[in-house]
Amino acid sequence: MTTSILSLKNISVNYGNIKALRNISIDVNKGEIISLIGSNGAGKTTTLRTISGILKPVSGEVVFDQQNITGIKPHLLVSRGVSHSPEGRGIFANLTVMENLEMGAYTQNNKAYFEEDLEKVFKLFPRVKERIKQVAGTLSGGEQQMVAMSRALMSRPKVLLLDEPSLGLAPQVVDTIFHIVQEVNKSGMTVLLVEQNAFQALKISHRGYVIETGEIVLSGPAKDLMTNPKVKEAYLGG
Amino acid sequence: MEEFVQHFINGISLGSIYALIAIGYTMVYGILQLINFAHSDVYMIGAFTGYYFGNYISRLGWVTLPSWSAFFFTLACAMLVCGFLGFMIERFAYRPLRKAPKLNILITAIGISLFLEYTGQIVFGADPKVFPNLLNDVELFSSESGNVRISSFDIVILTVSVSLVVILNFIIFKTKLGKAMRATSFNDTWAALMGIPVDRIISYTFVIGSALAAAGGILVGIKYPKIEPLMGVMIGLKAFVAAVLGGIGNLTGAVIGALIMGLAEQFVVGYGSSTYRDALAFGILIVILLFKPAGLLGKFGVEKV
Numbered sequence: 171m172t173t174s175i176l177s178l179k180n181i182s183v184n185y186g187n188i189k190a191l192r193n194i195s196i197d198v199n200k201g202e203i204i205s206l207i208g209s210n211g212a213g214k215t216t217t218l219r220t221i222s223g224i225l226k227p228v229s230g231e232v233v234f235d236q237q238n239i240t241g242i243k244p245h246l247l248v249s250r251g252v253s254h255s256p257e258g259r260g261i262f263a264n265l266t267v268m269e270n271l272e273m274g275a276y277t278q279n280n281k282a283y284f285e286e287d288l289e290k291v292f293k294l295f296p297r298v299k300e301r302i303k304q305v306a307g308t309l310s311g312g313e314q315q316m317v318a319m320s321r322a323l324m325s326r327p328k329v330l331l332l333d334e335p336s337l338g339l340a341p342q343v344v345d346t347i348f349h350i351v352q353e354v355n356k357s358g359m360t361v362l363l364v365e366q367n368a369f370q371a372l373k374i375s376h377r378g379y380v381i382e383t384g385e386i387v388l389s390g391p392a393k394d395l396m397t398n399p400k401v402k403e404a405y406l407g408g
Numbered sequence: 409m410e411e412f413v414q415h416f417i418n419g420i421s422l423g424s425i426y427a428l429i430a431i432g433y434t435m436v437y438g439i440l441q442l443i444n445f446a447h448s449d450v451y452m453i454g455a456f457t458g459y460y461f462g463n464y465i466s467r468l469g470w471v472t473l474p475s476w477s478a479f480f481f482t483l484a485c486a487m488l489v490c491g492f493l494g495f496m497i498e499r500f501a502y503r504p505l506r507k508a509p510k511l512n513i514l515i516t517a518i519g520i521s522l523f524l525e526y527t528g529q530i531v532f533g534a535d536p537k538v539f540p541n542l543l544n545d546v547e548l549f550s551s552e553s554g555n556v557r558i559s560s561f562d563i564v565i566l567t568v569s570v571s572l573v574v575i576l577n578f579i580i581f582k583t584k585l586g587k588a589m590r591a592t593s594f595n596d597t598w599a600a601l602m603g604i605p606v607d608r609i610i611s612y613t614f615v616i617g618s619a620l621a622a623a624g625g626i627l628v629g630i631k632y633p634k635i636e637p638l639m640g641v642m643i644g645l646k647a648f649v650a651a652v653l654g655g656i657g658n659l660t661g662a663v664i665g666a667l668i669m670g671l672a673e674q675f676v677v678g679y680g681s682s683t684y685r686d687a688l689a690f691g692i693l694i695v696i697l698l699f700k701p702a703g704l705l706g707k708f709g710v711e712k713v
Contacts (some may be wrong), residue, residue: 222601248603260598262591272584273591277603325603 206217251328274321424569424672429647432617447643454622494618528637655706
């Protein structure tokens with residue numbers, strides 16, 4: 171019996187008069203990698219932004235760890251265990267890599283935990299350790315993505331929300347990133363992954379949801395989605 | 409040559425006061441992209457706080473004037489009062505407009521500025537007041553010809569400004585608060601996603617900036633002891649120019665810009681005509697912005713995606 175750690179129940183979000191999300195429901199179980207796939211403008215980022223409290227839904231609720239977190243401000247969700255690595259990596263380019271990680275651990279007041287987490291992310295991303303003193307804006311795209319993921323892990327989240335970690339990266343780097351997502355997941359982390367790169371996202375996921383113009387049109391085990399003719403045609407290049 | 413040295417000393421002294429005020433403009437701009445027009449009036453309130461507090465504590469007999477303790481108590485009091493004032497201005501005038509178009513909040517800033525200036529005229533009176541004699545001015549050095557003099561006020565002004573800037577630098581670059589401020593100024597949404605309480609960080613920014621302006625007010629008070637409710641207008645404008653000159657949003661830039669302004673002003677007064685002292689500020693601004701549109705140390709944001 172799996173337990174749901176994060177669920178969106180009939181969420182609708184509007185941008186002014188535009189309906190960005192219509193009545194979507196998503197369930198994320200503990201220990202899963204869930205991917206939310208869809209094309210540009212389908213509502214993927216909006217979904218993540220609603221979970222982390224940047225956007226307020228007009229109806230529906232977000233339940234995290236058995237608690238209704240709808241409308242709670244983003245900075246208060248971090249200490250509850252939601253960590254959102256935003257679209258475009260969201261690196262503080264004016265800060266050093268170390269300072270970026272410290273910001274990721276902003277809510278972490280335990281120095282020993284901080285050191286421990288630092289060791290953990292260094293093990294996952296040796297490259298981050300090499301670059302630790304550099305100003306983050308001078309890093310390559312792939313390195314910045316590694317910093318973004320490391321930073322997201324520094325708050326000891328229960329759920330990791332990743333918004334298009336593969337965006338604008340070379341195929342080889344994308345492989346590395348997805349491999350590490352899998353590694354992180356194996357250590358017990360629940361991951362909600364938003365991707366345009368549907369094939370690679372589904373390959374590492376347990377289940378997936380397909381979103382189109384603000385509605386969930388398909389969902390199921392990742393393996394089934396990968397062989398679904400509709401998904402194949404629309405997202406996997408036939 | 410001696411004359412040059414004298415103007416240089418005066419310029420640095422004036423420039424360091426500009427710097428204390430310019431920092432407030434640049435910090436608030438860095439975090440909210442707002443030109444806080446009320447900042448120069450917070451500086452004025454700082455001077456008046458010093459005026460009332462200095463007189464009050466000496467009347468009560470807590471300290472004797474002039475003395476170091478009177479100076480430091482008054483400085484601390486003015487910084488506290490203005491820190492609180494800055495907090496209130498942000499909390500009740502700017503925060504409700506955070507999501508409104510930038511123009512609305514800019515006009516509000518002008519409104520707050522006028523409000524403080526004219527409330528000041530009602531409460532303090534429009535006529536100039538003589539700032540209490542908190543410190544004795546001692547001549548520390550005088551050249552044989554008498555052309556170069558260093559007074560203790562110059563040293564006090566320089567020491568206090570430099571110490572405050574050093575403390576500020578420590579806060580901004582070494583403490584968790586300062587790092588959070590820099591993160592927030594880069595992108596407040598991302599900062600919130602890290603768990604940084606953005607509203608509180610913005611409050612701290614106003615508190616710190618306003619406290620520094622108050623220190624500027626006290627230092628001006630001891631050196632040029634005539635204070636009045638519109639005293640912030642011109643100096644605020646020059647400090648703002650200094651911030652733009654250095655690259656608004658950049659702390660080091662604000663300090664460098666302020667020193668340039670202070671020096672240039674003193675040299676114009678010394679070698680040219682004091683009629684042009686105010687025109688000069690904008691002259692320099694135009695020239696520098698022609699060649700470096702983002703200011704001396706400023707960068708236009710180029711984001712790598």
